[in-house]
Amino acid sequence: MHHLWLIPFFPLAGFLVNGLFGKRLSKGAVGMVAIGSVVLSFLWALKALFGLAPLETAHVERYFTWIQSGSLVIPYELAVDRLTAIMLMVVTGIGSLIHIYATGYMHEEEGFYRFFAYLNLFMFFMLTLVLANNYLLLFVGWEGVGLCSYLLIGFYFLKHSASTAGNKAFIVNRIGDAGYAVAVFLIFLTFGTLDFPKVMEAAKALPVETSAGILTGICLLLLVGATGKSAQVPLYVWLPDAMEGPTPVSALIHAATMVTAGVYMVTRSAALFLHAPIAMETVAWIGLATAVMAATIGITQYDIKKVYAYSTVSQLGYMFLALGVGAFSAGIWHVVTHAFFKALLFLGAGSVIHALHHEQDMRHMGGLRKKIPITFAVLTCAWLAISGVPFTSGWYSKEAILGAVHHHSPLMYWIGVATAAVTAFYVSRSMFMTFWGEYRGHAHPHESPPVMWLPLAALAVLSLAGGALFNVPHILEPMFPQGHGEHDFMLEVIGSSAGLLGIGLAYVMYVANPGLPASIATSLGGVYRLVYNKYYVDEAYDAAVVRPIVNGSRTGLWQFTDVWLIDGMVNGAGSLARWLGGGLRMLQSGNIRAYAAWVVAGAVIFIIAAGAIAGSQGGLR
Amino acid sequence: MPLLPVPAAVPLSYYLILSAVLFALGVAGFLFRRSLITVFMSIELMLNAVNLTFVAFSYQHRQVDGHLFTFFVMVVAAAEAAVGLAIILTVYKNRGTLAVDEIDSLKL
């Protein structure tokens, strides 16, 4: 026993302490509890992993039977294999750094203890998700992180946009969760169990489905769940709005960990997907579509967090592309490196926003290179990593993905390369608008305190060196053998130059010729407006889904079913009783003599009735 | 020779009919009197009428049980009189009247 349960337990304990007593604790104590619980969890995970090394096969710990109903037996089982180990390190490691950062970032905010209670609860559910050994326990974590995401997006609940953004995230995720739930039912129907090892074992025994079959159905439904959680087309719309939450939340939940749950889940179900090629192809195309769409939207946004939000969606699309072409280990590698550099981008953006007193519009930034040098330095590391500059962490994982994609389909490869260039372009654009040129705002920028920039520095190191340090495909070799994608030097040159091209183009447009973007925007006209308004997806959903539901609910459910039918029945019964009672009330005159007269009348009727009955039975006696 | 052709004894049913008449008079008093005290006395009258029935049936069956019922009714009547009269006192104190048709605060 390595007591894996302690890993999620520490954050849960932190949640309970902060949630129950946080109001009475000082900010320092709340911060210590929150950070301490996550760091303890990280250390315990490390200890367990060292104890379990080399972890060739999964280590399972069974604690108790959670559900037993007929043939359905769900044990409370936690399991660690190499995939889980990587996720554990990412979640607890980056989680710890972000918790430390958040104590500085959130210091002036109302509801400090509430924030950390939610954050710890999130860590608990995320670790449950990662450690779960069956689909149902994973679903517990899956729903739990969704709940925490909702709570934290709506953290500034007095702000209307924040609470609606929280609702949007919750509702859109419900659509995906419904798909996941149905998939779980189908898995149980097909395999009679929900345990990962048993399901995978059984799936490997089934033939590969060339046409649509039960496995394809399961995989597509799992994909629906993943598109909700991991913000893929068509359910990605909640993630940009989720930026209403505090920036550490955006970094932890909406960039580094929760949104990669879909990638993790698909990877976990790899055996199912490998036997359903149609589903795999769908995954790849959805990923590619998401990557392209979000990247192009990212070019036109001015809110720094929105840019990074679309960037996250786009990068998640990359991961799904990797999964779709069968490069699971490359996808997970990108999960890891993306967690490094995207968390850094968000936290750096948070540092910028913090420095500028909650200014998020890049048009009011500029020239901050000298004013907040540490933030600039760490953000540069993230910038280089996401742009795919050679030998940074992002470069490794992106090249691994593109190599696998090229092996699968050259068409997808070229779209992917173009998207990589676009990615480099919009991140560079945000950097140039923020740090180059003249300062266009009115606030007085100040550098963030060490409690904020120290985690940033750690992440900066990881962003630069993380790819080389953690060779994920190598670690996952026992689980996902690397059959293809031998390092092709030509492909790497193309991929790297795409990134550098994007940076160069951005330099030309935003530093060398600052007037150029505006003239390009006007010359493109309609296309620019289409992209600037995010392809009108929100508006289309509003017209196609939200409005019909709202109107249908209003007229069909509310006005007809509720008001007319149900209220009519209830009120009808009520007024009938009232009417009858009103009639009978006349008897209750309150006059005692009238009552007595009624008693006499009753006695007379009784005697007559008794006499009649006795008479009909042959008289008295 | 009796002056009137009176039978030497009366049948038991005469007692019962007397009881019925007294009971009906009690009901009449209950219905038509306005004073709470008179109404209460009418109730006592009805109880007495019923007592007569008990004793009459006790005679018919040659058993003492009917007497005991009567005894218990007396006890209950005594208790009832004590509480009832106390209530009447309180009502009079609070409302200044004993007219039953004016004491109708139970009405909606």
Add this chain to the structure above:
Amino acid sequence: MDAILFFLFAAIAVISAINVVVQRHPISSALSLVGVMGSLAVLYLLLGAEFIAAAQMIVYAGAIMVLFVFVIMLLNTGAEKSSRKGRILTVVAMPLLVIFLGLVSYVIQRGFPDSPLVKFGEFTGGGPKDVGMALFTRYLLPFEVTSVLILIAIIGAVVLARKEMD
């Protein structure tokens, strides 16, 4: 002799009972009620209920009626005033009452067409000894319960009357 006594005291009882109902002043009604109770005591004696006859005089005519008279004098409400409110009730209830009496009499006549004649001295099982024997053997539990009832009545009366004091 028995019949004469019956008719005499039955007549007194009915006339007194009518007097209870028709008298306007409560004190007249109360005194008429004493008459009813006294004549009923004689009828009890005729039926062989010696103990009950005595108890009727002592408890009813003595204690309870004294209580009534006491309260009437305490309140001193005077004669009842007539009101119009009860008119409809009289019109409706009087025939009802007559029908009721007629029905009950009819049932008694039909039910006991040849009931035995009541002769004084024929039933001697109603003396204090017989009543006492029954009361303290078969009816012991109800007897004890009545003691509790009376206790409750005393407490109730005290509680109700105490309100008047303050």
